[in-house]
Amino acid sequence: WLRRCTHYLFIVVVAVNSTLLTINAGDYIFYTDWAWTSYTVFSISQTLMLIVGATYYLTFTGVPGTATYYGLIMTVYTWVAKAAWFSLGYPHDFIVTPVWLPSAMLLDLVYWATKKNKHSLILFGGVLVGMSLPLFNMVNLITVADPLETAFKYPRPTLPPYMTPIEPQVGKFYNSPVALGAGAGAVLGCTFAALGCKLNTW
Numbered sequence: 177w178l179r180r181c182t183h184y185l186f187i188v189v190v191a192v193n194s195t196l197l198t199i200n201a202g203d204y205i206f207y208t209d210w211a212w213t214s215y216t217v218f219s220i221s222q223t224l225m226l227i228v229g230a231t232y233y234l235t236f237t238g239v240p241g242t243a244t245y246y247g248l249i250m251t252v253y254t255w256v257a258k259a260a261w262f263s264l265g266y267p268h269d270f271i272v273t274p275v276w277l278p279s280a281m282l283l284d285l286v287y288w289a290t291k292k293n294k295h296s297l298i299l300f301g302g303v304l305v306g307m308s309l310p311l312f313n314m315v316n317l318i319t320v321a322d323p324l325e326t327a328f329k330y331p332r333p334t335l336p337p338y339m340t341p342i343e344p345q346v347g348k349f350y351n352s353p354v355a356l357g358a359g360a361g362a363v364l365g366c367t368f369a370a371l372g373c374k375l376n377t378w
Contacts (some may be wrong), residue, residue, distance in 0.1 A: 183232075183236055186229070186232060186375070187229065187232075187233060187246070187249070192253060215313070215314075215317070215353045215357070216310075216353045216356050216357045216360075218313075219309060219310040219313045219353070219354075219357035219361065220310075220357055220360050220361050220364065222275075222276070222309060222313065223279075223305060223306050223309045223310070223357075223361040223364070223365055224361075224364055224365070224368045226246075226247065226250065226276045226279060226280065226305065226309065227283070227301070227302060227305045227306070227365050227368045227369050227372065228368040228369070228371050228372045228375075229246055229250075229372070230242075230243035230246045230247065230280050230283055230305075230372070231243070231283065231297065231298075231301070231368070231369045231371075231372025231373055232372040232373075232375050232376060233245070233246045234246075234283065234284070234287055234297070234372075235294060235297070235372065235373050235376045236376050238292060240284045240285075240287050240288035240292075241284050242284070243280045243281075243283040243284045243287070244277060244280045244281050244283075244284050246280060247274075247276040247277045247279070247280030247281075248277065250276055251274045251276065251277065275309070275312045275313055275315070275316045276309070276312075278308060278312055279304070279305045279308045279309045279312060280305075282301070282304040282305060282308060283297070283301045283304070283305055286300045286301040286304060287301065294373050297369060297373070298366055298369040298370045298373060299366055301365075301369055302362070302365035302366030302367070302368070302369035302370075303362045303365060303366060305361070305365050305369075306358065306360075306361030306362035306363070306364065306365030306366070307358040307359075307361060307362045307365075308358075309357075309361060310353070310354050310357030310358045310361055311354055311358065313357075314353075314354050
């Protein structure tokens with residue numbers, strides 16, 4: 177019963193934290209001079225939150241498809257959270273939230289194709305999720321209304337003057353945020369996939 181309770185608690189905690197990261201990753205507050213830096217950091221954080229929870233859930237049940245189900249849990253949580261934020265006046269688009277599902281499907285596909293081989297899941301699944309999610313997250317941001325226009329249309333009165341949105345300097349810090357996020361995610365994704373598997377053997 178302890179393992180089962182820990183399992184459900186872990187699913188809830190990771191999914192909730194993934195939701196919070198996702199809201200921030202697409203939030204116009206980060207479209208400042210640090211826009212692409214923030215994009216890279218939050219793409220990596222979303223990748224890791226997805227893969228550790230999905231791998232844990234997948235290896236816990238041993239049923240291909242549960243990683244996608246976990247991504248669906250994160251999506252529903254995000255819809256609920258964004259609805260709450262939207263009701264407070266924050267402009268969030270609901271159509272852009274299911275960005276984890278394609279990456280989670282790749283994880284399920286690897287687990288199924290390798291006949292439930294955990295080592296292949298860690299290596300191939302980790303790389304595929306790490307490389308794909310930053311790309312899907314960019315598609316996510318492309319579908320959002322112009323962030324700079326949104327930032328000025330919905331000013332945050334609680335922000336100090338030095339935090340007010342300004343024109344983003346694209347490429348000022350990194351030439352390709354997708355490539356940087358994918359590269360770092362591919363390496364760290366394997367580590368967190370291994371962590372997700374390890375949590376089932378503690």
